[in-house]
Amino acid sequence: MDEMPKMPNYTPEELMKMQEEALKKAQETWNKLTPEEQAKATAEAQRMMEEEARKHQEMMDTISRISAQSKAKETAQDAQKPKFCPNCGTPVSGGKFCGNCGQAL
Numbered sequence: 001m002d003e004m005p006k007m008p009n010y011t012p013e014e015l016m017k018m019q020e021e022a023l024k025k026a027q028e029t030w031n032k033l034t035p036e037e038q039a040k041a042t043a044e045a046q047r048m049m050e051e052e053a054r055k056h057q058e059m060m061d062t063i064s065r066i067s068a069q070s071k072a073k074e075t076a077q078d079a080q081k082p083k084f085c086p087n088c089g090t091p092v093s094g095g096k097f098c099g100n101c102g103q104a105l
């Protein structure tokens, strides 16, 4: 299969030059803006950043909620597992005392 599109193969120098030019262009565009437009663009950038932060926070909340849910599930499963007497280690199924040694559970 030789039909794979070739990736552009830039040298680090070329990449650096492209980055510089992009920055220069951005700076030129910025300088052409009126102070009002600059303030608007700044506010817009700020709003976008806040939106990103909000999305990020939502994602983190979702993750911690799912994590808490799965933890609660694990705890519930643990509760159903047979317990062992802390005194003699005999498996006990419910009840307040160990059937082997009488240890309070």
Ligand SMILES: [Zn+2]
Pocket: 085, 086, 087, 088, 089, 090, 098, 099, 100, 101, 102, 103
């Ligand atoms: Zn016991």
